[in-house]
Amino acid sequence: MARIFSGIKPTGSVHLGNLLGALRNWVAMQSEHSAVYCVVDLHALTVPHDPDELRKATLSLSQMLIAVGIDPEQSTLFVQSHLHEHAECAWAMECTAAVGELRRMTQFKDKSDSSDFVSGGLFTYPALQTADILLYDTDQVPVGEDQRQHIELARDIAMRFNSRFGQTFVVPEAVIPATGARVMDLQHPENKMSKSEAGGQGTILLLDDPATIEKKFKRAVTDSETEIRFDPDTKPGVSNLLSILGAVTGQEPAAAASGLNRYGDLKAATAEAVIELLGPIQACYQELTADPAETSRLMTLGANKARTVASATMDRVRTNLGLLQR
Numbered sequence: 258m259a260r261i262f263s264g265i266k267p268t269g270s271v272h273l274g275n276l277l278g279a280l281r282n283w284v285a286m287q288s289e290h291s292a293v294y295c296v297v298d299l300h301a302l303t304v305p306h307d308p309d310e311l312r313k314a315t316l317s318l319s320q321m322l323i324a325v326g327i328d329p330e331q332s333t334l335f336v337q338s339h340l341h342e343h344a345e346c347a348w349a350m351e352c353t354a355a356v357g358e359l360r361r362m363t364q365f366k367d368k369s370d371s372s373d374f375v376s377g378g379l380f381t382y383p384a385l386q387t388a389d390i391l392l393y394d395t396d397q398v399p400v401g402e403d404q405r406q407h408i409e410l411a412r413d414i415a416m417r418f419n420s421r422f423g424q425t426f427v428v429p430e431a432v433i434p435a436t437g438a439r440v441m442d443l444q445h446p447e448n449k450m451s452k453s454e455a456g457g458q459g460t461i462l463l464l465d466d467p468a469t470i471e472k473k474f475k476r477a478v479t480d481s482e483t484e485i486r487f488d489p490d491t492k493p494g495v496s497n498l499l500s501i502l503g504a505v506t507g508q509e510p511a512a513a514a515s516g517l518n519r520y521g522d523l524k525a526a527t528a529e530a531v532i533e534l535l536g537p538i539q540a541c542y543q544e545l546t547a548d549p550a551e552t553s554r555l556m557t558l559g560a561n562k563a564r565t566v567a568s569a570t571m572d573r574v575r576t577n578l579g580l581l582q583r
Contacts, residue, residue, distance in 0.1 A: 258290050261290045261293065262393050263399055264295040264337070266300050267297075268306075276538075280327075287332040292333065294335075297389065302378060303379040321463065323541070329556075343388055343392065343567070347381075350418075353414050387415070391414075392566070395429045396427060398429050439500065441500075443477040444478055458473055479495050495520070498524065501530075505527075
């Protein structure tokens with residue numbers, strides 16, 4: 258089976274867009290691939306943070322990934338900082354990448370322009386992301402279109418390293434999943450639902466209670482017309498609701514409009530479907546939070562599985578770089 262790798266940062270709260278756009282794909286892919294999933298807490302250090310909050314967020318995200326269906330026995334699920342190989346490999350990647358390549362990363366440009374303090378880690382984090390991927394002999398990286406540039410950089414660095422120092426890394430490919438709904442903000446349907454807006458009325462958090470979910474959908478922006486049809490260009494709010502309803506119920510967005518005549522009915526049907534989807538996830542999450550020792554056991558299991566592959570890769574890296582072995 259092809260090996261896939263994906264990581265998610267423990268910042269913000271997991272929301273419906275994360276679930277429908279990515280995490281459900283992760284769950285599906287673990288039965289078809291050798292899947293490696295990582296809570297990338299080292300990436301959270303690139304911006305100012307509260308240490309206690311980072312620890313809590315890392316544990317909570319680990320529990321949420323299990324709750325949505327990632328099976329730690331079937332997949333390799335672990336916390337990035339639990340393996341020193343990530344930081345060590347990142348340094349080798351920084352020494353292989355060119356400054357110009359890192360400077361061209363659009364996400365660095367966007368984040369640095371809007372921040373008073375720009376850390377060196379924010380500039381070099383694509384090298385750490387490359388290390389995350391290459392450590393596991395990754396064949397495919399399922400990503401959104403906004404991350405394709407980073408996977409292209411990982412490919413370039415891998416090929417350059419192999420050319421300079423001999424065959425060391427598998428060269429990964431970016432895979433844009435064919436399925437996975439593009440979930441937009443309920444109040445601003447021209448924007449994607451975002452972690453940074455967590456808690457806002459346009460974002461459905463996976464831990465929102467039913468009453469909160471109903472209220473947010475009831476207040477969702479639509480338009481001044483009355484016709485329910487899937488037309489993202491001219492009816493973005495209605496189309497977003499149809500996309501969500503379709504994704505949750507296993508229908509195409511246009512088909513999800515069948516039998517619905519009023520915007521209120523569409524909002525109520527979408528809220529009901531989302532509440533039903535999130536119920537088992539929330540129940541599993543609550544069980545895990547009641548027994549944090551079990552989560553620690555599962556993440557240790559994942560780290561041990563990950564280390565088997567990562568340590569072998571780092572042995573090749575050190576040898577091929579010419580580092581003196583102990």
